[in-house]
Amino acid sequence: MKVSVVIPTLNSEKTIGLAVSSALKFSDEVIVVDSFSSDRTVEIAEKEGAKVIQIKGSRLIARIEGAKRAKGDYVVNLDSDMYFSDNFKGFEEKVVALGEITVGKGTVYKIMSIDREITHRRWMENLDVKKGGIIPRMYDRELLLKAYDNIPGHLRERLNAFEDSIIYYEVSKLYKGKVQFIPSAVYHIEDDSLFQFMRKWYKYGKNAKLLKGTEYERIMKERGMRPGLTMSEKVKLVLPTLIKGIPFALGYYL
Template sequence: MKISVVIPTLNSEKTIKLAVSSSLKLADEVIVVDSFSTDRTVEIAEKEGAKVLQVKGSRLIARIEGAKHAKGEYVVNLDSDMYFSENFKGFEEKVIALGEITVGKGIVYKLMSADREIVHEKWAENLSVNKGGIIPRMYDRQLLLKAYEMIPPSLRDKLNAFEDSVIYYNVMKLYKGKVQFIPGAVYHIEDDSLWRFMKKWYKYGKNAKLLRGTEYERIIYERKSRPGLTLGEKVKLFPLMVIKGIPFALGYYLNIGNKV
């Protein structure tokens, strides 16, 4: 089985070396799709052995272009702040969710670590397309390409957040098999300050308005809380919900009718 890893980048020089080097230990090729970074992202990625494409457009466009150029039977949609663990193995299905291990420091790391630990313990409930907190990142390439064709051009050109959810939604309209979950398959770096983290969720809110009036709109409303949580777990994750939810709501409602 040949595996291609696709990594969208924009000024990702701090993390791209680890993302590429870990990928090439386990995959057959790494395709970095760069949105014309102004730092050393491209230089570092090429030095580590990645094939680099420079493409104008959204993160979703980057994902699509990477898959088009990929030669593997499977495509892994990795982020530039992720890298593989030794648990990335044992593939049995055409759609595979990669459990994430949070690494980093500070308050954002602590909150995201708690969230992922709880969600991954309840992975079966959290693989729900609309309500779940786990989004698959590894797909049969032909299945993935068909799913990309189903996404409206207006979203392809603009969507810089929730693209992984939209991809999963479309894949599962085509795929009737099982979704495999591999615990601890990748590490996810969470080193943002609280302010940067909230700014990121403000941008997510702005992007979410692009889904208004589409079949994907339900994803936004149905993912307000994780499924299968006890009251104690909900209390534990409440601070994270607030830190995400307030800037998200501001980005969403303050930008209704405006361009992203």
């Protein structure tokens, strides 16, 4: 059983080397789909052993093109600021969620550590395709390609946010089997400043406007509600929710 890792990039020179080198320890190939970076992303990715293709288009298009070129039985949709841990093993199902370990420093790191720690503790509830806070990143390749075909063309061309949620939703229509969860399977680097983080969520909000009037609109609004939490856990998540939610709302509604 072969595994392909697909990583979209845009000016990701700070983290892409680690992402590629770690992925090649656990997979059969790494495909970096670059949106014509102006830094050393491509150079570093190729040096570490990735296959690099460059295309113009959305983040979703990058994921689709990577999967089309992949040769593995499975495709892992990794981000350029993520890398594998030794716990990435033992996958058995066609859809696999990878538990994330937050690494980094500063305020954003602390905020996201709290968010992920609580969410992953309640992983069974949070795998809910419409409301949960955990999105699978590893799929049977043929199943994934069929799901990609069902996403409307205008969204494929333009969607740069929430694409992972849309992918999971479309896969769930086709797949009625078990979703496997592997705890602490990948590390996720959170080194943004608070301003950079909130600016990113503002951009997510602006991009999410593309989902208005589609069947995905409800998912985009409800995902991340973190079901199954105690009142104490909900209180702990108030700050992360506000720091993401306020700039997102500004981008979405203004």
